[in-house]
Amino acid sequence: MNWRTSIVVVGVVALLGFLVWGLVKKGDSGLAVGEPVPVATLPTLPEGGEGSIEDYRGKWVLLNVWASWCEPCKAESPALDRFEEKNRDRISVVGLDTKDLSEDALAFLREFRIEYPQLRDASGDYTDGELKTTGVPESFLIDPEGNLVAHFPGPFKDEAAIEAFAAPALEAATGTGKEASS
Amino acid sequence: MRRVGLALLVVLTLFGSGLAGTGPASAAEPQASLPQLEDEVMCPVCGTLLGLSHSPAAERQRVFIRKLIAEGKDDEEIKDALVAEYGGQVLALPENRGIDVWAYAVPVIGLVLGLIGVLAAIIVWRRRRPERGSEEPVAAPSAAEEDRLDKDMARFDL
Numbered sequence: 001m002n003w004r005t006s007i008v009v010v011g012v013v014a015l016l017g018f019l020v021w022g023l024v025k026k027g028d029s030g031l032a033v034g035e036p037v038p039v040a041t042l043p044t045l046p047e048g049g050e051g052s053i054e055d056y057r058g059k060w061v062l063l064n065v066w067a068s069w070c071e072p073c074k075a076e077s078p079a080l081d082r083f084e085e086k087n088r089d090r091i092s093v094v095g096l097d098t099k100d101l102s103e104d105a106l107a108f109l110r111e112f113r114i115e116y117p118q119l120r121d122a123s124g125d126y127t128d129g130e131l132k133t134t135g136v137p138e139s140f141l142i143d144p145e146g147n148l149v150a151h152f153p154g155p156f157k158d159e160a161a162i163e164a165f166a167a168p169a170l171e172a173a174t175g176t177g178k179e180a181s182s
Numbered sequence: 183m184r185r186v187g188l189a190l191l192v193v194l195t196l197f198g199s200g201l202a203g204t205g206p207a208s209a210a211e212p213q214a215s216l217p218q219l220e221d222e223v224m225c226p227v228c229g230t231l232l233g234l235s236h237s238p239a240a241e242r243q244r245v246f247i248r249k250l251i252a253e254g255k256d257d258e259e260i261k262d263a264l265v266a267e268y269g270g271q272v273l274a275l276p277e278n279r280g281i282d283v284w285a286y287a288v289p290v291i292g293l294v295l296g297l298i299g300v301l302a303a304i305i306v307w308r309r310r311r312p313e314r315g316s317e318e319p320v321a322a323p324s325a326a327e328e329d330r331l332d333k334d335m336a337r338f339d340l
Binding site: 067068069070071099100101102103104122123124125 | 226227237238239241242243246267268269270271272
């Protein structure tokens, strides 16, 4: 094999390598269960404060990513609100508004009378770049150590679906309650 | 001389009016328009120019821009408001201030450096090229060489 052929072969192999690496990177885009969920300090809604999911370390967290222009987010909102009201002593529901106008987001919260804590990621850098969401709504179940336990891309159809998703948190809290009472 | 002066005046007038058109907001500048802004800002959800998107998020962005236009805000004020809402990525073009200036400066610097490089190469090439008539004289063939040349030529003599 002369040197020209060698260069062509090396070039083709490098090109194929880049293609395979690109495909692998694309396929491996989501957060893995068991891994720590990336944290970031973000503005809160209503504006004026700052917060992070790290503030909830030691508690179970259901992080719900939403936007006011998203119809499925509107559809799941009442069920999520009821779930939060019923289970707030066992799990913290935290909303994360993304790529949204602040006025629209606040109107959304008023319309659905949502009172649980809200963070705002206006640019989508955290949701797209760190949480690697592919759309809204998406929900993440995070354990007290800050690790991902479950991920649900899409809207919950009802309260039962949310309870099934958050079962590890609800069961852990029930287990702790039993241990405490025995 | 008078013609040259007149031509210079025309060129300067045209150049001046061109510069005035690209400058910052003047009193005669029309109010911000949605179609123009749609080509200058991005839809943050779709990752395309706002003008190319009809997603619900893009429609809300248009409502927001229309509201600011109705309030009498100019292009820059509207873009600032959009950046405050969505972050810097909402702008389709980098701003001409701060570190973003480099996005415009780097191509110009590259072009100037390229031109300097080409000019330098031309100068070096011209200096290396021997001047006409300065070539060293070719030595005359020796007697043995002339003899051999004659013999060779005789072989081809038909």
